[in-house]
Amino acid sequence: MGTNKRSRLLLPGLLALALLAACGKSGETRHASGHEGHDGGHTTGTSGLEASFSFAAGHAAANEKSELVIRITDRQGNPVERYEENHEKLLHLIVVDHRLAYFNHLHPEYRGNGEFAVATTFPEGGSYKVFADFVPEGGSNETIGEWLTVEGKEAAHTELKADKRLVRAVDGIEVELALGEPKAGEDTKLVFTIRDDKTKEGVDDLEPYLGAAGHVVILSADAERYLHVHPTDEKGTGPTAEFSTSFPRGGVYKIWGQFQHEGRVITAGFVVTVGEI
Template structure:
């Protein structure tokens, strides 16, 4: 009987010890080190970068959810999905794509902007071969347009659109054109650009993070052109692409009957500007290399000759 009594007393002792420890834990509380804060969730947290980064030293990447247009293939549940996976460098071939909505279905309802449901911008990664075209929408939600590019290489395709009931979006995706890729150097900055038979002059300075007024003057045969024709509801349209990652900005005139633009670029750096204007029934494009204030643009050692107005507008 003595052994069972000892065991019972030992067991009771353990109960008292653990009970006291538990009570002390309740009095002293748990580990006083605070738990890490929950991860921040942004309204655009589903935006996915395509993996390209800007190579300019000293630039700060924007916070997630505040990326410039065109860097994402998906945003707010909308995704740009190419059906055609290669671009033609010969005869124009149908280029097809869809915009998939948050419900997983192709988007078929759009709010027109500047007279079109969707603007398609195609440009090679070296910022050459710019095209601004307007595909047609099929009943099944597939966009299509005959399209060809002049040279092989990796191209960025931008879809600029507004789904009905949503804010405007610009999504971008890379599509290759097979062949021997020979990248061109970025042209040096200049205030005058040729666009076929036209000379276009740019005025104003580009500053990062604020609205900068840029003005353009079009001349032909030594005379200022004063009878520009409306194109997509305005006398001019301006697209800006940042060198390095092709961050996208589509700018429209301050006044629909002028070539003055308020451009607000997202960061310091070098940009390629593409001005579309219409005269004598044809759309022309003038291209400029512009560096923001305080940034020196690269000076190419060689500038190959090329057709300054070899663009497509549909």
């Protein structure tokens, strides 16, 4: 994980804590308020780069294929043309709905001139938050998020509640998460155990997913705090995968673990409560 560990100088103190423990990836997005999403707009990252998100058709509707265009510019508004490959991709795009029920991890195609594009379909109308996670050439990791609105019927708002049991069955695979009783600002170990859902036997032939044994994305319930964590042992093949991070503040968070087995990506989401410092 050494090569991914990048330092950033101008981090707010709490985030710095998270950055020290997480595998070099952390970001707090600027928009403070909830679900009044809009179509397109600029959001500034911690290093002053900006990302704008827009739909090629000018808008997006539920259950229709939409092309999302991401433009990255510097402080002067010039396109950021070069990127470093980071976990096999130039840009990772995480998409969640306002309830954090829907999660998607996409890899937009780079078209040059600071412009990335990807086709995707949103399952329902309403607010979605998208996060562009990238490394500009010679720079450090950036995560820039923005709320977008998708036309169509919106699912009812529900409060995110911590799961009683941190076990999920996904496509015949059981994923269990153990993390003890996490507290804000403390090192927290996340241990995933991956088993065959029928036999409950440990799966020990996980395949690398984007060059690592697994990927973990963590969002606060309001989608304002984003953590992307890589495993302690990037070469692991299961049945356990261990990650280490630190939550910036107390509250409810959703944690998605992503693993690859037999060519399929398994995504398991867990809702946890993190205690205050």
